[in-house]
Amino acid sequence: MADSPVEDVYRAEFGKVVASLAGRFGDLDLAEESAQEAFVEAVRRWPTEGVPPNPGGWLTVTARNKALDRLRRESTRQARHEEAEMLTAPEDPGAPVTSVTDERLRLLFTCCHPALAPEAQVALTLRLLGGLTVPEVANAFLVPERTMAQRITRAKRKIAAANIPYRVPRDHELPARLRGVLAVIYLVFTEGHLPGSGGDGIRDDLCAEAIRLGRVLRELMPDEPEVAGLLALMLLSDARRAARLDAGGSLITLDRQDRSLWDRAKIDEGHRLVRECLRRNRPGHYQLLAAVNAVHTDARTAADTDWGQVLALYDQLYAATPTPVVALNRAVALAEVEGPEAALGVVDGLPLEGYHPYHATRADLLRRLGRDAAAAAAYERALDLATNPAERSFLARRRAEVS
């Protein structure tokens, strides 16, 4: 599809077309296949006939016709064919239909249903809502294409067989279910921001896709502060992308980054969202993490960082989510406010033996305290566990410095 007028439209419209068809026919398989066929038709016709004035509308109508054709062809789906005819009968203009917005939100909640395995939730979301092809989704998570195709097919089959509802959860279920959706999007982002596998230091494509999904969700649920918080967190993290790796592909820590390389537009947008969250005053996990990143991106130099503010935010985060990982990140701020000794006292008790950032943080605190031998051992342990090449390269260099 490269270099065709369809490509731009594809990413923007695929999820909408699938959502619209899924809403109409209640069959994700049919929706996906028909959407795909409509895009193939567009690739064939648009270069010669020109892009229609309303490409999204053209694609939706074409996909719907493809779906009806397919239902007519398949005699085993006779019952559903009749159902589809019934559903599409009031096709006069002005007939009340659910808005595309609602359809996409329903699709997102269906893809992220907790009855599906987390990796299936991610795969379905990227495929059906993000419009990534199966090979692209497979490539994103470094599994063979066949495995990914099976994963997606099985998930769709389970949705159909188990009758997983195609709807936005009711109010009392919404907070828990929304957390699941946010987790899926953030998982895509973190896999791009600091890939755990695959040999890349950063995966720009996954960061961009997660932010795109975050924007879609934000558009669909403008009043949910955690949605704004997640989008802000991703923007403020991603804004630093160009400054995060040196020429050799090694990770550069926040205090040493060239801040002129940061993306001002993303930072401004992130800060606007954080301010909006503050006004709403319904803090949550992603909002607090976004606020921490806002403090960092607000500082002209590393020395200007308001660490007292960062620590206060982590105190609040820890009060809400008292996990060892939050305690570890809080300790990093504590080291700046009260010194590495105090931070080490907190870090040493944490049950995070198998978590490489724990050893990397300990190593850094020990290094700053001049305890080189212990620092070297901790860097060694972090290197045993870390898989990201940019991070490994950074850790190896630090280890050499203290050895």
Place this chain on the structure above:
Amino acid sequence: MTQYLLSVWHDTDATPEDIYPDPLEREQSYADTGKFNEEIRESGHWVFAGGLHSPNTATVVDGTGDEPVTTDGPYSESKEQIGGFWVVEAADLDEALALAARGSRACRGKVEVRPFHGE
């Protein structure tokens, strides 16, 4: 509407005493399960339900050959076996999961939810 099998799973060797070490707790769980059964009868979700004797009372019959072959069961060697089940009718999986959560709480066991073939 879809019908679902809600099955309760226990350790193969677990006796009622293992599952409910406290006899009062056992009585309470039986009472809670009975109450749950009543509730889903009234709400129209109930299709069928039953508690099973322990897996070592099971017998396996293979009638696929010329003569039926009978062996001491259970069929599955797995460490966990079904201890009881409900068959319920629900609007969708979310409703079935909510029923399963209540059933699980009542009987003090984990519940697997599995859809029946429709039509």
